[in-house]
Amino acid sequence: MTLPQVQLNHTVIHSSDRSASARFLAGILGLEVGAPFGPFLPVDLANGVTLDFYQAPEGPIQGQHYAFLVRDEDFDPMIDRLEAAGVTYFADPGHTRPHEVNSLFGGRGAYFDDPDGHNMEIMTVPYQRP
Template identity: 40%
Template sequence: MTARFNHTIIASLDPEHMAEFYTDLLEADPAPSWGPFCNISLDDGVLLQFATPPIEFPPQHYAFLLSEEHFDRAYQKICALKLEHWADPQRLQPGTINHEHEGRGVYLLDPSGHYLELITKGYLSADS
């Protein structure tokens, strides 16, 4: 068996707000929280844990593969909330999406300043 991704901790300015933001956008499930962590659960038992670190943190990049229908709903939320978004990671194409890798994608910042990428086709053929 190859390794499977289980969980990650996402540095957060406001862990509860971040968990709510990701739960809504990714249509994730709440998960039991403990200690400094506010947790949500994605498919396959992947846990996202939000916590405030004791140091300043640089922005990270997180990409999520969504179905076409989920992408439509997420993009509608992004537009309804008037969140800045771009078709490219360099932020040169504001207010639009891309059509790369035979799918669609969009980049935005989460409430703690991390770069989110939502895509409908993975970069590897097994992700499609």
């Protein structure tokens, strides 16, 4: 049986201030914010996926988790940008080990919150499933 070819193309990230949230994440990851596209403010990733920041209506933002596979040589500059921005990063998704980096699967990783409480993850090696 041949499985269909399916790829993630874009995802919407709800935010209380789409511009601030897009600039924050793009700045940490070393990316650029694109031109507005309808109600969205895009940040393009290297694999063709677009993060579309959307100004949610008033009310609480439901925090989500977003994980980014990054090159090992880009990891330290991202940590440096988190520190320069005064953002605490953690070795674990529960945020109990501040200012530490994990070594899962032989790589390095860290978690941090964006301005709306989304749990962001940067990692240099993808998760290895059995």
